[in-house]
Amino acid sequence: MAGKIDHDYDYLLKIVLIGDSGVGKSNILSRFTRNEFNLESKATIGVEFATRTLQVEGKMIKAQIWDTAGQERYRAITSAYYRGAVGALLVYDITKRPSFDNVQRWLRELRANADSNIVVLMAGNKSDLSHLRAVDEQDGQSLAEKEGLSFLETSALDAHNVERAFQTVLTEIYHIICKKALAAQDVALPGKGTTINVGDSSANTQSCCSS
Numbered sequence: 001m002a003g004k005i006d007h008d009y010d011y012l013l014k015i016v017l018i019g020d021s022g023v024g025k026s027n028i029l030s031r032f033t034r035n036e037f038n039l040e041s042k043a044t045i046g047v048e049f050a051t052r053t054l055q056v057e058g059k060m061i062k063a064q065i066w067d068t069a070g071q072e073r074y075r076a077i078t079s080a081y082y083r084g085a086v087g088a089l090l091v092y093d094i095t096k097r098p099s100f101d102n103v104q105r106w107l108r109e110l111r112a113n114a115d116s117n118i119v120v121l122m123a124g125n126k127s128d129l130s131h132l133r134a135v136d137e138q139d140g141q142s143l144a145e146k147e148g149l150s151f152l153e154t155s156a157l158d159a160h161n162v163e164r165a166f167q168t169v170l171t172e173i174y175h176i177i178c179k180k181a182l183a184a185q186d187v188a189l190p191g192k193g194t195t196i197n198v199g200d201s202s203a204n205t206q207s208c209c210s211s
């Protein structure tokens with residue numbers, strides 16, 4: 001109906017994909033949002049995004065996932081890319097050691113540009129190519145623990161852990177929202193379909209984490 005805003009979700013959360021060129025960010029996005037994989041995908045130029053709504057602990061969460069170029073020369077303005085992001089998937093390629101060595105560089109960029117409360121999951125992608133492995137799973141796990149990140153090995157090709165990676169990030173964000181809501185229970189209840197900023201302590205007090 002004209003003029004009617006019909007939200008089909010409880011929260012809209014912005015997630016960004018970061019990591020070196022060729023690690024599989026765009027294919028992780030297409031696998032998660034369209035269940036598609038492309039062996040010959042081209043390097044991303046500028047910014048793209050796609051959405052998918054899924055259930056987290058009984059709430060409908062619409063994930064708006066942003067994808068940009070790993071290559072510096074194709075990247076869009078960094079501050080705009082990170083603005084409002086509440087979660088990030090930091091992707092490396094388990095067959096390309098330099099993409100893992102660059103994780104620290106991506107973390108620095110994230111910390112310089114994104115909200116300090118952003119939830120980050122590090123994904124070692126292309127787990128289907130274990131015969132070409134150049135980064136041990138344990139090295140990924142250790143770095144993640146040192147940096148306080150979640151960690152999973154994924155494969156956009158065979159879909160291994162792709163769903164789980166996003167579920168993990170979204171669930172963690174949802175728990176942060178709930179904690180903030182509990183800490184600010186006297187704030188007026190906003191309507192459905194609220195956009196969330198993890199840095200905003202008065203963001204939402206909907207009845208979440210009620211159990």
Ligand SMILES: Nc1nc2c(ncn2[C@@H]2O[C@H](COP(=O)(O)OP(=O)(O)OP(=O)(O)O)[C@@H](O)[C@H]2O)c(=O)[nH]1
Pocket residue numbers: 019020021022023024025026027028038039040041042043044045068069070071125126127128129154155156157158
């Ligand atoms: N075997 C395998 N290949 C993958 C996987 N994910 C991506 N690829 C391939 O890796 C190449 C690069 O993938 P993209 O998704 O375009 O990489 P990207 O990180 O988006 O690269 P930029 O856009 O340049 O930053 C493509 O040939 C993909 O088909 C995976 O999980 N397994």
Ligand SMILES: [Mg+2]
Pocket residue numbers: 025026027042043044067068069070
């Ligand atoms: Mg890409």
